[in-house]
Amino acid sequence: MTEQNHWQLIPAQDFCCPSPPAVTRLRQGWLRLLRLLRLHAAEAEPEQEEADLPDYQAYDRRPAVAALDERLGSWRQEAQAGACFLLDPPYSGTAAIARDWADLHGWRTLTPPNTTSLERADVEQWWRGQRGSGPWLIDDLARYLLRTVEGMDFVCALLPRLLQGELGQGLVVCDSWMFAFVGRAWPLRLPRVYCFAPVGPGLLRQLGVRASDKVLCRLAARARGNPGLALALWTVERQAKQELPELPSEADDVTAFVLYTLLLHRGLGVALLQRVLPVVSPDLLNVQLLRLEQCGIVLREEERWRVSIHGYLVVRDFLTERDFWPDGF
Template sequence: MATENHWQVVPFDEFELPSAPARTIMQKGLDKFKRIVGITKSEQNDSQQDDAPHYREFDRAPAVAALESSFGDWADDDNATSVRWLISPPYSGAGQCARDWAKQRQWTLPEPPPAENLSQDSLAAWQGPKKGQPWVLTTLSAYWLRDTQRMTFLRTLLAALMRGDFGKGLVVCDSWTFAFIQRAWTFEIPHSYCFAAATPELLQQVGIEARTKQARELLAETRGNLGVTMAIWALQQQENPTRPELPRDCNDFTAFILHSLLLHHGLSEQQLISVLPLIPAAQRNVQLANLAAHHIIEPKNNQWRVAVTAYPLVRDMLAGRGFWLDQF
């Protein structure tokens, strides 16, 4: 008898956050109060930094099967020309699952345009999707930068996608970019889907052996984001874990940097200058160093990214400051 697959793809509008147990809500409130009054958790030895766990891989085949189950009929329909959207919260692994699905289906995986093309209002120079050849666009966050010049390409691309210029395809869009697109250009995007929030059963399926109560608390903390849940679970299993901690002297610039990193799913220093020209170079360097020292951000592929284990903390901080957030 085959084991049940707890991966589920749902329409974006029907996504529901896991309910938070009262204890988790109280603990969150207490943590926030402690941060305000300046009580921080004891400092960890820096030498332990290397012991920090990396994002754990999980078997993506069941997730790909869930995608196949949801999109299979549409993918098989030769007359279907519409574009479908898969909204991916940061670190959730949805993009990688979609890539696997594309390979399984032998659909094309166009690459994002080079950075210098982002200011162009023409898609002609881009090796993009071709009509009649189904495709999957991943990491839409790489198709724009939040400055006055480099939103042009994404605007043109969105219009082309809406018109159906590229035929049938799946767009994987980071949830923060999606939130910005929806708000900034008041786009009503049809056919948008996402993976349902992780459940204790799904945690068990990917190998997390936690008691149900413990799993529920963990999922409430991570808002059902599987990748973040796995990273935090791995951290909790360590004897002396190095937990991320927001610096005491967080200010507007700190919040802007973190918000920009989430909006673009990571930025190089050069891109940060372009997106946040108002932050002086010295300030920017100090902020980045400070955030990295507190394990809030980390360098990856020449880019700064919010550390996966710090994501819930950063999202809470941005929410408290009134930033426009993703829906997850």
């Protein structure tokens, strides 16, 4: 660990996405034009050796676990029944940090309901099937609902029980896009909602990025304060053979619904994706997924489709321009 730990857990309402200066916004537009023309801008910043580039999935999470423990330590020790919520922007690594923290303190990780239990909204049966006892972790709330009429019933039955402490003490990790959706679909505000503070030059250096303050501030703004995304972007910038993907020219409203659904659920298999988007024919859905995969916008992992880390920013812009409800990160 470094002498100063730049990881910090803050109330979610205090999160402020880093704003790029005007020159950075102009540069981003210029780089986008160059990418469309398949040209490259000359970089004035010395390149970091490829062997030394930090991995967005393999950085040292112990300082982040320490920051989480510092913020939630009193609440954990008091063993208060009820839940805290931890927001997890895509590819931020927050869920992995929470799992490390839970393992450190001997908390069990709950198993998500299967599709049948989800649609029956039988929280009692699901709870009886959990192994062990004591404090618990839900490491991905997106696995507890589907954006269908029946698929929302389980989480609507679960959340009141979590807030009232009926299931004991627990930490709930919620994807930031899912949190924005639940905030609109559910009538109550969730208490004790936290997130990690946006990444800045100090944390980027702690994660292994070597550059000037100017470059690091620009990187933090481009990544919207997301540490995992910042590391992935940094690697792309340092590797001349790799570029960020662009959406296909055929991208349309159906593309937008497919991408929003994948972000909302943090990835889905084709069968569940079809259930959430019944108006999209199976053939058209397959064409959309394969086209997006060819462009590098989505990827397939163990039969689940999800938005790729390198395609995330362009997808976020695409959905925002089409008035989809984005996360706050």
